[in-house]
Amino acid sequence: MASEPSTQSRPTGSTALWNRSTISRARTVLERLRNALLYSSTYLALVAAAEVALVMIVLSLPVNLSPLVVGLVTFAVYVNDRLADLEIDEAVAPNRTAFVRRHQRVLYVAGAIAYGVAVALAVSGGPLAFGLTLLPGAFWVLYALDYFAALGSQIRRLKEVLIVNSAVVALAWSVTIVGMPMAFTNAPITPTAGVLFGYLFLATFVNTEIPNVPDVESDAAAGVSTLPVVVGVRRTRQSLYGVVLLTLGLIAYAVLRGLLVPAAALALLAGLACLVTTIAFLGRSDAERRLAISAELSRVPALGVLVLVTVGL
C-alpha cells in the first residue's frame, strides 16, 4: 500500500534556510541590543531611575520628573566616564572598550543630550534639584580639563585610598537618588529618608567593591587600594557580609521604630537578599563580570517587590 502523504509537511530546504537566517538575524539584533544596553551603561540609568522610584514610593512622594532626571544624569555620567577612561578600561573590559571606541561620537552626543535635557527638566524641580543635577556636569568639565591631574594628586590619592574611594561613590549616588525626588517635591528631610539614604549608601558601597574583585591584579599593579587588594578576596567577602549585616540592622531598627512600613521593609530585604547571593559567589565563580552586574541590579527586585506588594495590598 502506498503511504499517504503526511499533512505535516517538513520544511523544504529553502524554508529551513530562511528560518535559520531569520533566527540568526534576530539573535544578532538581540545581541546588539544587549551590548548597547550593557556597554553604553543604559542599564545603569534604568537602575538609577528604578531606585528613585523606590524612594518616591517609600517616602510617598507625588509623581514627578526626578526618576527621568536621575536616569538621564546617570547615563551622561557613565558615558562620559567610559569615554574618559578608554585607555584604562582597555585591559579590564576589552569588549566594552571596543564598543565605546566604535561609537565614541554618538555616545558623547547622546550623553550631552541626556545631560542637557536632565538639567532643563531639573530647573522645573527648583534650585535644589537644579544644583544637584549641575554637580556631575561641573565634574564632567573639570575632568575634561584634566584639572584632577593637575590639582589632582590629592584627589587622585583620595581615589586610591582604601574604602574612601567606594564610600565617595556611594555617598554621591545616595545623595542624588534620595535628594532629587525630595528636591522636586520640596519634601522635608525625615528619618525615613535617612534610613533610605543609609540603605542606599551601604548597598552602593557593596556594589562598588564587588567589581574590584576581578580587577584585583590590575588595581594592585596600579597601586590602587581596594578591599580585595589589601585583605584578599575571602576577607573581602566576609567584610561585605558585614556591611550587609549592618544594613540589615538598619532595616530592623527602622521597622522597630516605625520608620518603614512592612511592605517597604520587605522590598529592601529582597534587594539585600540579591546582594547577599551575589557576595556569596565572589571568588567562587568565573563569571565575575556578571556578578558585578547582578550587584548593580540588586535594587530592581526591591522595586518589583514593593510594586507587587503595594498593588496587591
Next chain:
Amino acid sequence: MIPLTVLKAALICTVAIGMVGGLIAWRERPTPGSVPLAVLLAGQCWWSVTLLFRIDAVGIAAKGFWVDVSWVGIAVIPVAWLFFSLEYSGYHEYVQPRYVAVASIVPLCIAVIGATNTAHELMYVHSTLVEINGATMLDRTPGPWFWIAAGYTYLLGLLGTIPLLELITSDVLAFRAQSLALIVGIVVPWLTNVLYLLGALPTYGVDPTPIGFAVSGVAYLGALTRFRLFGTNPAPIRYARRLAFDRMEEGAIVLDSNGYVVELNDRAATFLRTDPDDILGRAFADALPQVAGIVDCAGPNDRMVLEADDGTRAYDVSACSIVDYTGRTIGRSITLHDVSAHLRRQRRLTVLNRVFRHNVRTTTQLILGCASEIDDDAGRIADRIEGHAMAIEELSEKVRRAIDLFDRDRADRRPLPLDSILCDAIDSARDARPAVSVDYDGVPDDVYVDELLTVVFEDLIENAAEHNTTADPAPRIRIDVRSGEPEVDVVRVVVADNGPGIDDEELAVLEEGAETPLRHGSGIGLSLITWGIDIVGGRIEFADADPTGTIATVEVPIRSRPP
C-alpha cells in the same frame, strides 16, 4: 501676550539646547571658537535658569535675588561672543589671556554689582511687583550700572560682529548654508534684545535674549562642525594668506594710496638688505629710492630690472595697482623677482655664442686650409681631415642655432607666414641634398606662425633629408599642412620621409626631455626641434611610417597677421 507656560517652555528648551550645545562645543576643542562658544552657551544657560526661577519665585525679595544673580551669566556673554568671533575668524593674535582679562574687567564689575544690588542699588534703583495677565512679575527701574552693562554689551557685541561680517562678505565661505548660519547667529540675539528694550515683545517683562543666544549658539555650533566636516574651517585662512605673503619666492612691497610703504615681506627685506622696521610707514621714494626710481620712471612697456650695487644680484621689478570692490585704486603692490641666475646664464650663453660663432669657425677654416696643403696619396688623408672639420663646423652651426633659439626665447618674436618658412626650409634642404624630392602643396598666405619656427622647420626637413641616403627607394619627403586643426588657432604640419626612421632610444630621450650619461641622443638636431616647438607653445609627435621612415606631426599656434 503669549501664555506664560509657552515662555517657560521656551526657556526650558533654551537651557537644554544651551547645555547640549555647550558640551558638544566643549568636545570640539581645540577647534577655534569652541571654548568661547561653550562659555557663551553656559552664560545664556545661567541667564535662562535664573529667569525661570525668577518667574516661579514668590515675593519681591526672591524674584529680586534671581534677577541679581542672573548678571553673573549675562556678564559672561559679550566677552565670550567677542572672543568666539575673533578666534573663529582667525584673529588669534587678539585671543590672549591679557586681552581676555582686560575685556573681562567691566563684566566682572557688572557681575559683582548685579549680584550685590540690594546693598547699593547701582544696577536697579527701584523694584515693584506688577500683575501682567494674571501673573505676578517683577518690575525694576534700571540704575546707572544697568546702562553701563547694556552699553558695554552692545559695544562688545558690535566689535564681535565685525570679523564675522568680514568672513561672510569674503570669498572664504564656499557654502551658503554656513554664511546663513553666521548671519542668523549675529542677528537673532541682538534683534531680540533690541525688541525687548523697545518693549515690543509680549514676554511679561522677561528679557528673552537668552533664547536668541541659544539660537545663535546652535547656528554657530552648526557652522563650527560643518566647516570642520568640509575641512574648511576659516580660521587658518588669514594665516595662510599671511604665510604665503611672507614665504613667497618673490619680494613684495605694498604701498598705500599715498605712496607709503605699508607692508614688506621677508624676501623683499633680504633682497634690499634692509630692516622692515626702518621701512614701514615711510614714503616709498624716501625709504627705497633705488626701487622707487625704477618703478616711477619706467614706461608702461619697459622692462624694469633692479641691479644690486655690487652687480651680483638682479631683480625683475613689476608693479600693479590694488583696487577695492568699487574699482578704486587703494594702493600698489611691487614685486621683485630674483633673476640673477637667469642673467648669469644669459651672459654665459653670450660667451659661448661668441666662441662658436668666431673661434670654432675660424679654427675650422684654418684646419681646412692646412688640409688642402697636405700632399698625400691621392689626397685621401686630406679628404678625411676635411670631412671631420666640416662635421665640426656643422655641429658648431647647430650649437649656434641652439644659442640663437634660447636668445629668441627672451626676445619679442615676429610672426612670419608659414608658407615662406616652409619654402625656405625646403629650398635649403634641396640645396644640401639635391637627390631628395619634396612634395609640398603650399599653405594659404594668411597663416602666420612664430618666426622661431624657421630654425625648427629647417632642421626638421633637413633632418628628414640628410638621413635618407639610399637610392632605393628614392629619398622623398611629403609635407602636409592643415590649418585650424586640431583647434581653430592651431596649424598642423606633417613631415613624412621614407628614410631609416628614428632610433627608439633617441625618441625616448626626446620624450623624457632629459639626458643622463648613460642614456642620451646622438646629436643636437632633434633636441633643437623639440626645444623650439616647446618655446612657441606647440607640440611634436614622431611615428613610424610604412614601410620605412618617420612621420613628424607638428602642431603650433597660429599667430595673428602683423599690421
